Amino acid sequence: MKNITTTFKLTGLALVIAASLTACNKETVTAPVTQNNAEKVAAPLTAKDAQVFLDDVAKEMVALGLEGARAQWIYANFITEDTASLAAESSQKSTEAGVRFAMQAAKFDNVEVNATQRRQLNFLKQSLVLPAPQDSKKSAELAQIGAKLGSIYGKGSYTTKTGEKLSLGDMTSTMATSRDYDELLELWTGWREISPEMKHLYTRQAELANEGANGLGYKDLGAMWRSNYDMPADDFANELDRLWGQVKPLYEDLHCYVRTELGETYGTDKVAQDKPIPAHLLGNMWAQSWGNIYDLVAPEDADPGYDVTKQLAKHNYDEIGMVKGAEKFFTSLGFAPLPETFYTRSLFTKPADRDVICHASAWDLDAKDDLRIKMCIQKTGEEFNVIHHELGHNFYQRAYKDQPVYFQNSANDGFHEAIGDTIALSVTPKYLKEIGLIDTIPDESKDIGLLMKQALDKIAFIPFGLMVDQWRWKVYSGEISPENYNTAWWELREKYQGVTAPVARDADAFDPGAKYHVPGGVPYSRYFLAHIQQFEFHRALCEISGNTDPIHRCSIYNSKEAGKALNTMLEMGSSQPWQQAYKVVTGSEQMDATAILDYFAPLHVWLKDKNQGKQCGF
Numbered sequence: 001m002k003n004i005t006t007t008f009k010l011t012g013l014a015l016v017i018a019a020s021l022t023a024c025n026k027e028t029v030t031a032p033v034t035q036n037n038a039e040k041v042a043a044p045l046t047a048k049d050a051q052v053f054l055d056d057v058a059k060e061m062v063a064l065g066l067e068g069a070r071a072q073w074i075y076a077n078f079i080t081e082d083t084a085s086l087a088a089e090s091s092q093k094s095t096e097a098g099v100r101f102a103m104q105a106a107k108f109d110n111v112e113v114n115a116t117q118r119r120q121l122n123f124l125k126q127s128l129v130l131p132a133p134q135d136s137k138k139s140a141e142l143a144q145i146g147a148k149l150g151s152i153y154g155k156g157s158y159t160t161k162t163g164e165k166l167s168l169g170d171m172t173s174t175m176a177t178s179r180d181y182d183e184l185l186e187l188w189t190g191w192r193e194i195s196p197e198m199k200h201l202y203t204r205q206a207e208l209a210n211e212g213a214n215g216l217g218y219k220d221l222g223a224m225w226r227s228n229y230d231m232p233a234d235d236f237a238n239e240l241d242r243l244w245g246q247v248k249p250l251y252e253d254l255h256c257y258v259r260t261e262l263g264e265t266y267g268t269d270k271v272a273q274d275k276p277i278p279a280h281l282l283g284n285m286w287a288q289s290w291g292n293i294y295d296l297v298a299p300e301d302a303d304p305g306y307d308v309t310k311q312l313a314k315h316n317y318d319e320i321g322m323v324k325g326a327e328k329f330f331t332s333l334g335f336a337p338l339p340e341t342f343y344t345r346s347l348f349t350k351p352a353d354r355d356v357i358c359h360a361s362a363w364d365l366d367a368k369d370d371l372r373i374k375m376c377i378q379k380t381g382e383e384f385n386v387i388h389h390e391l392g393h394n395f396y397q398r399a400y401k402d403q404p405v406y407f408q409n410s411a412n413d414g415f416h417e418a419i420g421d422t423i424a425l426s427v428t429p430k431y432l433k434e435i436g437l438i439d440t441i442p443d444e445s446k447d448i449g450l451l452m453k454q455a456l457d458k459i460a461f462i463p464f465g466l467m468v469d470q471w472r473w474k475v476y477s478g479e480i481s482p483e484n485y486n487t488a489w490w491e492l493r494e495k496y497q498g499v500t501a502p503v504a505r506d507a508d509a510f511d512p513g514a515k516y517h518v519p520g521g522v523p524y525s526r527y528f529l530a531h532i533q534q535f536e537f538h539r540a541l542c543e544i545s546g547n548t549d550p551i552h553r554c555s556i557y558n559s560k561e562a563g564k565a566l567n568t569m570l571e572m573g574s575s576q577p578w579q580q581a582y583k584v585v586t587g588s589e590q591m592d593a594t595a596i597l598d599y600f601a602p603l604h605v606w607l608k609d610k611n612q613g614k615q616c617g618f
């Protein structure tokens with residue numbers, strides 16, 4: 001997804017495509033919308049005018065959605081100068097259409113329309129992630145800034161002291177595996193050399209997009225982003241704080257334990273035991289998920305006694321076999337099998353003779369039945385899990401295909417990722433045994449290792465998932481001024497994550513810019529939500545399935561009851577406030593992070609024991 005930047009979130013069908021492309025690597029891509037003929041609407045506007053406008057836009061979205069999805073698909077499967085140009089043109093076209101749709105939709109703000117019409121108009125208004133001011137010069141400037149920021153990030157590289165030029169991909173691999181403090185530090189600081197030149201662009205972008213948000217009736221861009229969740233913008237912010245408050249005690253114990261282990265690895269002179277953890281030691285360029293340092297913190301005796309990668313080989317699974325296996329998970333829940341075209345049109349293996357984008361993603365090209373995944377599948381246990389996750393997107397897309405185009409999307413922007421992950425949480429030893437991949441389920445004493453791995457990836461992520469937009473909201477509201485961009489970023493990193501910059505930052509540093517979603521203009525709260533929601537969905541579906549095991553051992557495989565509840569929620573798309581969809585599975589309209597605490601309960605007990613007598617906190 002490196003060549004395409006996103007300047008607005010897509011609506012309706014187009015958004016379906018964006019959601020699918022966003023899938024799983026937390027990066028985002030643009031997709032299409034259109035030319036529209038709604039300019040003729042004249043005052044005073046009525047509900048009837050709104051309907052004519054919405055119908056026109058819907059038709060255009062369908063047409064451009066398909067055209068754009070094809071352009072993006074071809075580009076991602078066959079990277080050349082030409083396909084890149086075609087994909088960029090379609091993105092541009094959709095951006096322009098999205099701007100017009102939003103402006104036009106805002107004209108109905110004071111017109112009395114029915115609830116469905118209002119919901120559809122709001123989607124159009126909020127489809128612009130970075131709305132342009134109503135001034136063609138400023139609007140062009142905003143587009144140029146977006147392209148420039150995307151390009152600086154996309155072309156970013158670092159040349160080491162020994163003269164080796166490294167891409168972000170190269171550095172990501174080394175950050176995951178190196179245990180050399182100085183090497184990690186060099187890469188960490190090296191990557192952040194790309195971003196100082198972004199700062200003035202980012203500052204101007206915030207000004208312009210704020211002006212655009214004002215024009216659409218929002219007090220600032222952050223308020224506009226927060227208004228996407230079927231509740232007042234301020235309530236949404238409070239809601240995230242409340243959820244974080246529920247998870248925090250578990251996070252603090254994980255943090256405390258990991259800090260101790262890192263102190264043993266690198267020395268307590270480098271990892272002070274009463275301070276935040278240096279951000280370059282956690283196996284990830286942004287310290288956002290820590291699964292790569294599992295080997296440093298793995299509990300003794302935690303080997304589950306099997307290796308899914310080896311088991312896949314032993315049972316002669318090839319790439320298609322792995323996909324068919326994952327599909328069977330869904331059919332066991334009562335979902336219809338994937339269409340034949342899924343198998344003929346998807347990309348499953350890395351082609352030998354051309355460049356493709358290998359990041360796993362799930363696609364829905366026509367909002368009917370043309371579902372696909374694009375993955376360069378490796379025959380490993382981890383990838384088997386990823387396939388389940390990707391198919392979660394595909395089954396979601398198909399479930400809401402009969403909704404009007406405006407509502408062909410997940411209930412809120414956290415749901416799509418949450419569903420993929422919910423399914424992946426059911427890939428447990430019990431499930432692997434049921435499908436004949438392993439012979440015995442390891443006893444519960446081995447669960448701590450599996451839970452630790454999950455916690456390093458998922459619990460560690462939660463405060464990061466929260467702080468990125470905490471920072472942006474304050475930037476957009478003016479609470480954080482450009483002089484303080486970087487210090488405020490690190491204050492939030494320390495406050496929420498308990499991680500710190502390993503070296504003093506230069507006065508011109510702009511470390512937020514070294515994270516894709518900041519220059520890319522992609523809101524981040526969705527990832528926080530997805531991490532909370534998936535555990536609640538998992539717990540609720542397990543309950544519906546009649547599970548009696550601890551929920552970290554539960555798989556909903558074969559449960560028609562769980563499948564039915566899941567399908568009912570998925571079919572709703574975004575036609576209702578997300579709380580209504582949430583209620584279908586969880587029985588509640590309110591998110592609740594206690595499912596996380598339940599899931600990780602055995603690990604939490606174990607961590608508390610290990611942390612006894614230590615000075616935790618940061």
Ligand SMILES: [Zn+2]
Nearest residue numbers: 023024417420
């Ligand atoms: Zn995904």
